[in-house]
Amino acid sequence: MPTRADEQTWTIAQVAEEFGITHRTVRHYEDLGLISPERHGTKRLYRRRDRTRLQLILRGKRLGFPLDQIRTIIDLYDAPRGKRSQLQYVLDQIDDRRTDLEQRRRDLDDALTELDRFEDRCREDLARIT
Amino acid sequence: MPTRADEQTWTIAQVAEEFGITHRTVRHYEDLGLISPERHGTKRLYRRRDRTRLQLILRGKRLGFPLDQIRTIIDLYDAPRGKRSQLQYVLDQIDDRRTDLEQRRRDLDDALTELDRFEDRCREDLARIT
């Protein structure tokens, strides 16, 4: 892994601030195994990799996934793919995940379509009143 | 409203079964004011309108919205639009809502794009192994 020790690091307060969450939330994600920052003595050190994972976590949350499901998802990106069987497993997981995401996109598109039609009706009403 | 009394109705067990949820969940939604079925004496009677709202609720849940937010959303579709100011309020709400949904769609598209790229990498690995 190209993780140089001299790479930039952040404290828990800095990442919390940057992502608009509390340090308690960051630690909660660590408790659940979603991130595992290095320690410098007793203090946590966050690197680019941890921030990437945090990005993924927060996007997963915006999409309404529970945290344990988010963990299995982002862990998938780091899963071993050396053996053929391992690769096949990862590919299967990718498929499951895509099915889920595409269902959500259908729901989302439906919701947006309905919203548009509703807006049209409202605008017609408005024209009638004016 | 064209709600005829002879229209088809369902019991709580029937709607629960049909939507794949428990009667407790249905009642919970009623407690929060998301649906308000008629009563025939003491028993609940669900009509088409209630089932439509249930559809919307469950889709909202699949999209990760909290229940109280779902309520304000589906209530919007029944909000009064007689006066000009009321209509304008509804149109503003529609805009807020669309902004939210479009953000979610961006997140969703990003997630799907990343997933596709990851699958490509995995398939390359697989080809290399084979």
Add this chain to the structure above:
DNA sequence: GTCCTCCTTGACGTTGACGTAAACGTAAAG
């Protein structure tokens, strides 16, 4: 009648996702 089944209203329990407060370590600033 009396089962049986489905319905009702409480009310307490549980799980996820944190908030919050206590009690303490540490390292630079004055």
Add this chain to the structure above:
DNA sequence: CTTTACGTTTACGTCAACGTCAAGGAGGAC
């Protein structure tokens, strides 16, 4: 050296979204 600003663990609190009894009503089947 003490203060101040962070950091740490441990632990209990909270809120949403239900689950899970408990105790009982109402109407058909027999």
